[in-house]
Amino acid sequence: MIGILNIQVNPTFGKLEVNLKKIEHFIKKHSDKSVDLVVLPEFFATGNDYENYEQISVDENGGEVIEYIKGLAKKYNTNIVAGSVVEKSGINYYNTTFVIGRSGEILGKYRKMHLFDYMGGNEREIFTPGEKFITVNLDIGKIGLVISHDVRFPLMYKNLSKAGVDIIVQPSSWVIPNEIYHDANSLKYAQEMWEAINRTRAYDNQVYLVTSNQTKTAGKEGSAIGTSLIIAPTSEVLANAKNDQCAVYAQIDVQLVKYYKSICPIAQID
Numbered sequence: 001m002i003g004i005l006n007i008q009v010n011p012t013f014g015k016l017e018v019n020l021k022k023i024e025h026f027i028k029k030h031s032d033k034s035v036d037l038v039v040l041p042e043f044f045a046t047g048n049d050y051e052n053y054e055q056i057s058v059d060e061n062g063g064e065v066i067e068y069i070k071g072l073a074k075k076y077n078t079n080i081v082a083g084s085v086v087e088k089s090g091i092n093y094y095n096t097t098f099v100i101g102r103s104g105e106i107l108g109k110y111r112k113m114h115l116f117d118y119m120g121g122n123e124r125e126i127f128t129p130g131e132k133f134i135t136v137n138l139d140i141g142k143i144g145l146v147i148s149h150d151v152r153f154p155l156m157y158k159n160l161s162k163a164g165v166d167i168i169v170q171p172s173s174w175v176i177p178n179e180i181y182h183d184a185n186s187l188k189y190a191q192e193m194w195e196a197i198n199r200t201r202a203y204d205n206q207v208y209l210v211t212s213n214q215t216k217t218a219g220k221e222g223s224a225i226g227t228s229l230i231i232a233p234t235s236e237v238l239a240n241a242k243n244d245q246c247a248v249y250a251q252i253d254v255q256l257v258k259y260y261k262s263i264c265p266i267a268q269i270d
Contacts, residue, residue: 011047040083108136110145141166161205181223203235
């Protein structure tokens, strides 16, 4: 069995050290468990601080943010999918996820392909889209990487499934307008939608799906809906963080992925 720790936070703008210490707090809190993979949200260290994207950016190796995460991976002997950071490469900026192994090495990184540029979103004004999907072989299995708005593009998930991944990891900062967030019925609907679309991605592609989201205030006009999830290939929700800043834990068996793909080989049929 593989232990997954999924961390959900509300980062504070301009408080890098505080945000990073919060990540370690939740890892340490669960260090009595067998934790093989930690997943962090999109922009976990800075929040969605688009106005200051140049100041919060890191270099191609991840800067001090990823150096800190490397230290946590070694200290707690775990793999970490480091949500995302603003990565500067040449003249371009990317929304990038880094994958860190237990020894603190960078095993891979993914640059967000589908930028959110709708309903007030302006990611294309800042970021260059990534050009390819990424898989990474970990000691626990093969993972595929996506970020937030990628969830609206099911063919990407299908391609990852065809590539043989056991787990799709999806750092997110899924933001809705504050007037929706603060209306109980509207928030409930948004969270149910988020859960449904992620359960569908897991079920259709016969993989485990781990989505780590921000929660609460995420900017001047929006709030993140939380609902960080660990989902089985059957679409069963194994853990749901709901609205809290917290970490949720579940154990998974990647042999189930191989079993379901063998009895119903959708990826090879279509």
